Amino acid sequence: MTEPAGRRVRTAALELFAERGFHGTGIRDLAQRAGLSTATLYHYMGTKEDLLAEIMRDSMRLLLLAAGQTGTFGTPTERIARLTQIHVLAHAARPLHTRVADDEIRALSAPVRAEITALRDEYEDFWQSAIDDGVTSGEFRVAAPTVARLALLEMCSGVARWYRPDGPLTASELAARYVEMALGLLTVDGAAPALDPGAADDMNELVSELWPL
Amino acid sequence: MTEPAGRRVRTAALELFAERGFHGTGIRDLAQRAGLSTATLYHYMGTKEDLLAEIMRDSMRLLLLAAGQTGTFGTPTERIARLTQIHVLAHAARPLHTRVADDEIRALSAPVRAEITALRDEYEDFWQSAIDDGVTSGEFRVAAPTVARLALLEMCSGVARWYRPDGPLTASELAARYVEMALGLLTVDGAAPALDPGAADDMNELVSELWPL
Amino acid sequence: MTEPAGRRVRTAALELFAERGFHGTGIRDLAQRAGLSTATLYHYMGTKEDLLAEIMRDSMRLLLLAAGQTGTFGTPTERIARLTQIHVLAHAARPLHTRVADDEIRALSAPVRAEITALRDEYEDFWQSAIDDGVTSGEFRVAAPTVARLALLEMCSGVARWYRPDGPLTASELAARYVEMALGLLTVDGAAPALDPGAADDMNELVSELWPL
Amino acid sequence: MTEPAGRRVRTAALELFAERGFHGTGIRDLAQRAGLSTATLYHYMGTKEDLLAEIMRDSMRLLLLAAGQTGTFGTPTERIARLTQIHVLAHAARPLHTRVADDEIRALSAPVRAEITALRDEYEDFWQSAIDDGVTSGEFRVAAPTVARLALLEMCSGVARWYRPDGPLTASELAARYVEMALGLLTVDGAAPALDPGAADDMNELVSELWPL
DNA sequence: CATGAATGAGAATTCATTCAT
DNA sequence: GATGAATGAATTCTCATTCAT
Structure with a gap:
């Protein structure tokens, strides 16, 4: 908490965006994580x-x-x-x-x-x-x-x-x-042991069955 | 549009969730994409x-x-x-x-x-x-x-x-x-041509400078 | 369930209105309790x-x-x-x-x-x-x-x-x-043992304190 | 209107809940009675x-x-x-x-x-x-x-x-x-003038007729 | 610096009801 | 009779943002 508020806002944004995604993070979440009110938040940032x-x-x-x-x-x-x-x-x-x-x-x-x-x-x-x-x-x-x-x-x-x-x-x-x-x-x-072609076809068939278009 | 509505809803969800993410997709978006009103949407689905x-x-x-x-x-x-x-x-x-x-x-x-x-x-x-x-x-x-x-x-x-x-x-x-x-x-x-150790250290140093902890 | 549907609707309404109140009861609740779909409900009733x-x-x-x-x-x-x-x-x-x-x-x-x-x-x-x-x-x-x-x-x-x-x-x-x-x-x-007037005043005072206007 | 908004919200809730019941009162009603927008309402309260x-x-x-x-x-x-x-x-x-x-x-x-x-x-x-x-x-x-x-x-x-x-x-x-x-x-x-037993039976009979089980 | 107050727009979801089949 | 489909309006509540103090 000795960190300056502006930095705390950035850290909060970084952590929450990474954790919940941008759309999954509200400014209330940011404010809480940064230990500020939502209004104060806007002293240290532009828009979300x-x-x-x-x-x-x-x-x-x-x-x-x-x-x-x-x-x-x-x-x-x-x-x-x-x-x-x-x-x-x-x-x-x-x-x-x-x-x-x-x-x-x-x-x-x-x-x-x-x-x-x-x-x-x-x-x-x-x-x-x-x-x-x-x-x-x-x-x-x-x-x-x-x-x-x-x-x-x-x-x-x-x-x-x-x-x-x-x-x-x-x-x-x-x-x-x-x-x-x-x-x-x-x-x-290309020297890797390739699957025999028949096996490859089997796989394609299996995929087609399981995920029909 | 000959597809049944229930299927259109699923397709819309699939496309929009993939495109914009779950939190980035609103039910209005889903309804519009499926060609339904938001209320009708709920005839064909549970929750988002x-x-x-x-x-x-x-x-x-x-x-x-x-x-x-x-x-x-x-x-x-x-x-x-x-x-x-x-x-x-x-x-x-x-x-x-x-x-x-x-x-x-x-x-x-x-x-x-x-x-x-x-x-x-x-x-x-x-x-x-x-x-x-x-x-x-x-x-x-x-x-x-x-x-x-x-x-x-x-x-x-x-x-x-x-x-x-x-x-x-x-x-x-x-x-x-x-x-x-x-x-x-x-x-x-491990037979791949490794970078010489000095070069690896240089990289580490560069990273440390650019992304200080 | 051998009861006719119309009667089941009335019974459902009676029970649910008594239990949850009119505004606390939805037609979906009525339909479910009566064992009917909401649309069918309207065959047996006017409005809620x-x-x-x-x-x-x-x-x-x-x-x-x-x-x-x-x-x-x-x-x-x-x-x-x-x-x-x-x-x-x-x-x-x-x-x-x-x-x-x-x-x-x-x-x-x-x-x-x-x-x-x-x-x-x-x-x-x-x-x-x-x-x-x-x-x-x-x-x-x-x-x-x-x-x-x-x-x-x-x-x-x-x-x-x-x-x-x-x-x-x-x-x-x-x-x-x-x-x-x-x-x-x-x-x-009026022959009932009335509280002495002083006690009544005390009560009034207590009420005034606890529920100030 | 010189009352603080928080108090007005409480008063509105009290009056409306008493008048129309909890389920019969919408937040719009509360907001209107308190003289606030619905969004502002939530500045002064938790949930309904x-x-x-x-x-x-x-x-x-x-x-x-x-x-x-x-x-x-x-x-x-x-x-x-x-x-x-x-x-x-x-x-x-x-x-x-x-x-x-x-x-x-x-x-x-x-x-x-x-x-x-x-x-x-x-x-x-x-x-x-x-x-x-x-x-x-x-x-x-x-x-x-x-x-x-x-x-x-x-x-x-x-x-x-x-x-x-x-x-x-x-x-x-x-x-x-x-x-x-x-x-x-x-x-x-028990000294109150009881109805004669025959009259009581008559009443029971009348109730049974009017409200058959 | 900091915040309480305020808000229009929008969130997801449910409402009672109608109607074509 | 019975119901799946449909809906406009309403529900409670949150959104990101602004601003006067």
């Missing part, structure tokens, strides 16, 4: 959406900054390794920020969403160009580079949903493992 | 939460049923391959259901959440035991099997967020690729 | 208020009929005795009807309320004229005959709120006791 | 039921307090006399509170109802033990002491329904009269 936008901007800008400092030099392999590492470390170190940034884009109004989406696209461009460069250079072998980017980012971002620093792995160890997985994913050689 | 619970129950039960039919026999490698395949196919074929089921658990009231969580835990047990068995048999080499399960599921579930059937890959092709990735992930041999 | 009006009309008409047959001949003492007896017997025998009639007048719309109030006034006139005649003849000694009527009726009507036929008194015994009390009440001779 | 619970709690607590101060010493006759006096005075002085407390218990939700019922039972215990003590000491002669308590309370509470301070009796005079009636009721000697 501004609060969300701040969180997302901060989150994206830092990621973007880090990507700019690490993702622009060296071989594609090195670039992907470093991008993966900071992405995982960031998601392990700041799970609330990253979860909000990942989950609540749809809650933003059009103009802010455009702004945040632009930042995110810029960030993902670092990944995409590293992947594309790797494919061009032959370091990576992937059929659909765009799909690869999406799969990689989903996989790495998931960390924010379950990683606990008091678990068996440190954040650094976790990041190292994800780097291995990411690079493996980008150099799939 | 009932609608959500139905979607999640259906989604989880089918996944569970499919896992029961495919994830219990054969080698661990085969089991994981099949589980991955149905999971990806299901998420590609029914992205709305699976997205709602993945994203809106927190919106459920305690009793329903307990019910759905139990179904989900049961489903994830198929994965966990396949992984654990593979580790025991030596087919898989993973330091933290629980982490592996989480990473795998996150990665595969992400499909529902971006896969489009009119893209470059069919759902079957996508599933095949994910099977390869999943098996690769579980047999990481 | 009609149902209430029927109950009150029946209740008041019977009371009025009985009063007309018993309250018009004999001495004032005999008339009051008979009126008390039928009033108590009626309230013991038909507690639901009488409770609804006593409690729900305010729920009626103006025109129906006027009608029911007229019936009630007519009924109470039997009491009032018996009392007044007794005062004129000297059989009764009461300072405020109107107050006496109100007190008597309140006291006797209360029976419907608590009397149970399986209790220690039969309805006839109960009625006999009330006849005694009623006649005693009308022949109060 | 809270408002009712407050009224009932206040009413019962004061009655209980008064009973505790006056109903515990002296002879049974004196105790009943004082209990009757405060009960009648309270009902004459605060008819709205007491009417709400008497009529709307059924409108309360289970937990609050339990609380209020406990208070009421405690209050009625003062009456019951005074009556029982009087029966033991021989001061009172009543066949069914529990019935006597119920009859007494019904009779006295009725005052709140019709007493007007600008009528022929002051509240004190009214209370004195009720004390006489109460004591008379408790010392019924």
